[in-house]
Amino acid sequence: MFILIKNARILTLDDSCGEIQNGYIVIDNEFISKIGAGTPISGNYDKIIDAAGSLVMPGLSNTHTHLGMTLLRGYADDMILKDWLEKEIWPAEAELTAEDVYWGSLLGCLEMIRFGTTAFCDMYFFMDETAKAVEKSGIRGCLSYGMIELFDEERGNAEFIKGERLVREWQGKANGRITTMYGPHAPNTCSKEFIAKVKKAAERDGVGVHIHVLETEDELNTMKKNYGVCSVHHLDSVGFWDTRLPGSDKSSLPILAAHSVWMSEGDIKIFAEKGVTVSHNPISNMKLASGIAPIQKMIQAGVLVTLGTDGCASNNNLNMFEEMKTAALLQKLDTKDPTALPAKTVVEMATKNGAQVIDKKTGVLKPGNKADLILIDLKKANAIPIFDIYSHLVYSASGSDVKTMIVDGKILMEDYKILVLDEYEVMKNAHECAQNLVKRVKDKNKML
Numbered sequence: 189m190f191i192l193i194k195n196a197r198i199l200t201l202d203d204s205c206g207e208i209q210n211g212y213i214v215i216d217n218e219f220i221s222k223i224g225a226g227t228p229i230s231g232n233y234d235k236i237i238d239a240a241g242s243l244v245m246p247g248l249s250n251t252h253t254h255l256g257m258t259l260l261r262g263y264a265d266d267m268i269l270k271d272w273l274e275k276e277i278w279p280a281e282a283e284l285t286a287e288d289v290y291w292g293s294l295l296g297c298l299e300m301i302r303f304g305t306t307a308f309c310d311m312y313f314f315m316d317e318t319a320k321a322v323e324k325s326g327i328r329g330c331l332s333y334g335m336i337e338l339f340d341e342e343r344g345n346a347e348f349i350k351g352e353r354l355v356r357e358w359q360g361k362a363n364g365r366i367t368t369m370y371g372p373h374a375p376n377t378c379s380k381e382f383i384a385k386v387k388k389a390a391e392r393d394g395v396g397v398h399i400h401v402l403e404t405e406d407e408l409n410t411m412k413k414n415y416g417v418c419s420v421h422h423l424d425s426v427g428f429w430d431t432r433l434p435g436s437d438k439s440s441l442p443i444l445a446a447h448s449v450w451m452s453e454g455d456i457k458i459f460a461e462k463g464v465t466v467s468h469n470p471i472s473n474m475k476l477a478s479g480i481a482p483i484q485k486m487i488q489a490g491v492l493v494t495l496g497t498d499g500c501a502s503n504n505n506l507n508m509f510e511e512m513k514t515a516a517l518l519q520k521l522d523t524k525d526p527t528a529l530p531a532k533t534v535v536e537m538a539t540k541n542g543a544q545v546i547d548k549k550t551g552v553l554k555p556g557n558k559a560d561l562i563l564i565d566l567k568k569a570n571a572i573p574i575f576d577i578y579s580h581l582v583y584s585a586s587g588s589d590v591k592t593m594i595v596d597g598k599i600l601m602e603d604y605k606i607l608v609l610d611e612y613e614v615m616k617n618a619h620e621c622a623q624n625l626v627k628r629v630k631d632k633n634k635m636l
């Protein structure tokens with residue numbers, strides 16, 4: 189497809205170009221071939237999108253999700269993380285089927301398209317199903333199988349094989365829209381020996397690693413009690429944060445640390461030195477009362493910080509606009525400094541920073557990059573007036589202002605109409621799967 193977007197206000201996120209008040213973008217198959225001010229010379233376009241009254245910007249990147257969990261939206265609220273996981277979520281997940289994860293993932297993809305998220309990093313089970321959902325929905329996904337070893341070598345071996353198989357079967361599929369990572373669940377659910385083995389496999393296969401780190405104070409205390417050091421230092425002792433291709437620069441293989449709430453100055457220094465990327469999940473951290481991640485300090489220390497929603501059971505949606513606003517407000521309140529985490533920084537976290545761990549050719553609109561972009565409706569009451577576009581995006585815009593989405597040069601939603609999925613079918617099947625799942629869990633509980 190050869191697409192022209194014209195009459196657009198463009199936020200490129202490219203430092204050398206910035207904002208274009210009235211311009212155009214030419215898309216040639218999956219790539220952006222031209223961006224400029226004014227009107228382009230005519231061409232043989234298959235499709236012309238008139239973007240008058242809209243903002244064109246890179247799509248958002250959600251760097252920490254558990255998409256199959258979308259079916260558990262609102263399943264167990266208002267609990268502390270340990271009880272929430274052990275008493276409610278894990279027993280429900282034990283009843284999940286591949287079909288559940290397929291429809292849950294597709295529902296998640298649908299919601300992300302509606303709310304402007306073009307790419308995400310996921311960690312879950314039945315990942316073939318999530319991969320199929322990504323393939324079908326047209327968005328970009330960096331997938332990992334969540335390996336929960338529980339300090340049991342036999343279980344660890346079986347989990348490792350599943351993690352490895354996902355990487356081998358799906359890396360680079362769907363024209364490169366699907367990439368993979370290894371996903372050891374967390375330092376308090378996987379042994380350091382297991383994580384060291386994962387590091388080696390990631391280096392061998394040339395893929396990154398996605399892991400939960402220091403999400404709760406309970407994790408910090410347990411690690412200190414069991415090993416005398418926190419999770420970051422514990423894994424540093426096996427060189428985990430230094431996972432990279434031999435001879436290449438420190439960020440050659442992304443290590444994606446979700447949450448990273450209970451970080452000390454020393455931990456932050458390790459992340460900065462080793463090039464670890466943080467996925468900040470403020471809403472999940474607030475909802476589970478896990479704590480407030482020291483994002484301002486991490487950014488000042490040079491850590492690459494991205495944004496994620498976490499799963500739908502702890503958020504309870506996949507709306508990155510809510511995540512952006514919450515991230516900004518929470519840092520200001522925590523540091524008692526309203527200049528902390530300004531709007532532009534937050535938009536960068538949700539776009540170009542996230543793109544660094546998913547696909548470096550996305551996240552910024554410029555020729556040669558992939559055409560992953562969204563159109564935001566500015567003909568809305570909440571968009572008048574706009575003095576600063578970053579301020580609008582973080583503090584006033586909402587996910588439902590996203591009207592059009594293009595990923596990999598393909599139009600997934602146009603003028604609020606989803607083109608790639610039968611929206612009604614996805615919602616109906618996901619709803620049925622959720623109802624049946626809850627019924628199975630209830631029946632099982634009765635038998636116990």
Ligand SMILES: O=c1[nH]cnc2c1ncn2[C@@H]1O[C@H](CO)[C@@H](O)[C@H]1O
Nearest residue numbers: 254277311312313334400403498499
């Ligand atoms: O916030 C969280 N902290 C820890 N684990 C989580 C969180 N959200 C979801 N999971 C769990 O991580 C596994 C992924 O494969 C799943 O068991 C999921 O329920």
Ligand SMILES: [Zn+2]
Nearest residue numbers: 400446498499
């Ligand atoms: Zn998580």
